[in-house]
Amino acid sequence: MARYLVTGCAGFIGSWITQALIERGETVRGLDNFETGKRENLEHLYGKFEFVPCDLRDPEATIRACEGVDFILHEAARPSVFRSLADPRTSHTANIDGTFNLLEGARLAGVKRIVYAASSSAYGNQPGFPRRESMVPMPIAPYPVQKLTGEFYMKSYWQIYGIETVSLRYFNIFGPRQVPNSPYSAVMAKFIFQMMRGERPTIFGSGEHSRDFTYIENAVAANLQALEAAAEKVAGRVFNVACGERHSLNETFRILAELLDFHEPPIYAEARKGDIETSEADISAAREAFGYDPGVSFEEGLRRTVEWYKAQYAAVAA
Ligand code: UD1
Numbered sequence: 001m002a003r004y005l006v007t008g009c010a011g012f013i014g015s016w017i018t019q020a021l022i023e024r025g026e027t028v029r030g031l032d033n034f035e036t037g038k039r040e041n042l043e044h045l046y047g048k049f050e051f052v053p054c055d056l057r058d059p060e061a062t063i064r065a066c067e068g069v070d071f072i073l074h075e076a077a078r079p080s081v082f083r084s085l086a087d088p089r090t091s092h093t094a095n096i097d098g099t100f101n102l103l104e105g106a107r108l109a110g111v112k113r114i115v116y117a118a119s120s121s122a123y124g125n126q127p128g129f130p131r132r133e134s135m136v137p138m139p140i141a142p143y144p145v146q147k148l149t150g151e152f153y154m155k156s157y158w159q160i161y162g163i164e165t166v167s168l169r170y171f172n173i174f175g176p177r178q179v180p181n182s183p184y185s186a187v188m189a190k191f192i193f194q195m196m197r198g199e200r201p202t203i204f205g206s207g208e209h210s211r212d213f214t215y216i217e218n219a220v221a222a223n224l225q226a227l228e229a230a231a232e233k234v235a236g237r238v239f240n241v242a243c244g245e246r247h248s249l250n251e252t253f254r255i256l257a258e259l260l261d262f263h264e265p266p267i268y269a270e271a272r273k274g275d276i277e278t279s280e281a282d283i284s285a286a287r288e289a290f291g292y293d294p295g296v297s298f299e300e301g302l303r304r305t306v307e308w309y310k311a312q313y314a315a316v317a318a
Contacts (some may be wrong), residue, residue: 001027002026002027002071002221003027003028003029003069004021004071004073005028005066006028006075007032007073008031008075009031009037009049010030011032011079012175012177012179013074013216013219013220014037014075015041016216017075017220020223028049028050029050029236030042030051030182031050031051031054031065031076032051033055033056033076036179038177038179041177046304049258051303052064053115056101056288059101059104059191061188062101062102065107066111067109067226069109069111070111070113071111071113071227071260072102072106072111072113072114072115073227074099074102074114074116076102077098077147077278078091078095078212080143081141081143081275082139082184082272083184083276084146084274085274090148091142092142094296095143095147096149099116101253103154107157110165111163112164113165113235114163114166115226116150116154116167116168117147117168117170118147118150118153118238119144119145119147119148120212120281121139121140121141121169121312122137122144122148122169123138123279124138124140125138125171125276126138130282131281132239132285133168133169140274140276151167154236155167155262166226166234166237167228167239168219168223168286169241169281170205170214170241170242171211171212171240171279171281172186172188172214173241174188174209174301175217175307176268176304176308180192180193180309180313181193183273187249187252188302189215189305189309190254191252191256191307191311192309195257195262196260196316196317197318198262200264200265201266201267202248203250203252203266204270204272204275205275206290207248207266208250209268209271209275209276209277209278210247210248210251210279211246212247213298214243215243215294215296215297215298215300216300217295217301218295218301219241221292222239222290225291226239229289233290234262238253239285240281240285241283241292242280243281243298244281247298253266256302256315259303259306260306
C-alpha cells in the first residue's frame, strides 16, 4: 500500500491535507517541527497516522523521514512575505535548504511524486492579468524568491532524477486553523480575530489592491487531484491554484465587517515594502491537467471561516 508523507502536517494547509488523506483511508506519515505548526491542529488525528518530529533543515532526519515513502505533499515552510523581510536568513534556510533536503531524501527513497506548495507571490508586480503560468516570474521579497527556487528545484529533480514533481502556486489560501494572532498572520484570519476583539484592523496602502483569495477546501482538492493525475499532464509543471477572481482589501474588510457585525472603519497605514499590488489567477491550466474546479466560492469561504473562528475563539469576542 502506498505511503504518503505530508511535510508541515501541523500547519494550516498541511493539517487539512493530512486529514483528507486519512479520511480517504491512506497510510500517512506527517512531519513537523512545530515552529509555526500547532499541536491542536492534529489532536483529532493522533493514532490515525504516523507522526515524525523533524526539521527539514536537518538532512539526516529528513532522509529518515522519507524512507519507505511513495508520495510527498510538501507544505512545510516558513510562511509570510512580511516575515521574510524581517528575517530573511531564517526564511531562506527553512524554505530553500529545507526543500533541497527533502528532494534529496525523496531521491534516496525512490519517491514517485511530490506535490509542492509554491506561491503566487512569485509573479511580483508585472503587468498583465490574469496571471498565467507562462509569465516570467518577477519575485520581489525574499519569500517569493525562496518559493520560486523550490519550483526550479522541483523541475530539476523531475528532469534529472525522474521524480514526478508538481508545483501548485497557491493564491492566498484562507480558512479554519490559520493562526490569527501573530504579527505575520495572513490578512483574513487577522482581520476576523481583530474584529471579534473589537479592534480596528489596519489596511496597508489604499485598500484597493487585491488578492485572489482561495478557500482551503479548494487547495486541498487541488493537491489530491495533482497526486492522481497522469504524469504526462503534470510532471515537472507549475499550476495556479486560486478562484480566478480578484477582491480588494477594502471589499474584503466590508464583507467581514458585515458578517461580524463590526461597525468601525479600518485604519489605513503606509503600504508594506515588498507587497504586491494585484493578484488574480488564470486557473485553466489546472482545470485542463487535473480537473481542478474551485467548488467553494470566495463569499461562501468567508462565511465558513467566520463561523469557525466564532466557535473556536468565542472567549475572545468583544
Ligand atoms: C500570502 C501568504 C503567503 C503566500 C501568498 C500567495 C500568509 C501570511 N501569506 O501572502 O504565504 O505565499 O499569499 O498565496 O499566509 N494586509 C493588511 N493588513 C494586515 C495584514 C495584511 O492590509 O494587517 C495586506 C497586505 O499588505 C497584503 C494583503 O493584505 O496586501 C495580503 O497579505 P497577507 O495575508 O500577509 O498575504 P500575502 O503577502 O499576499
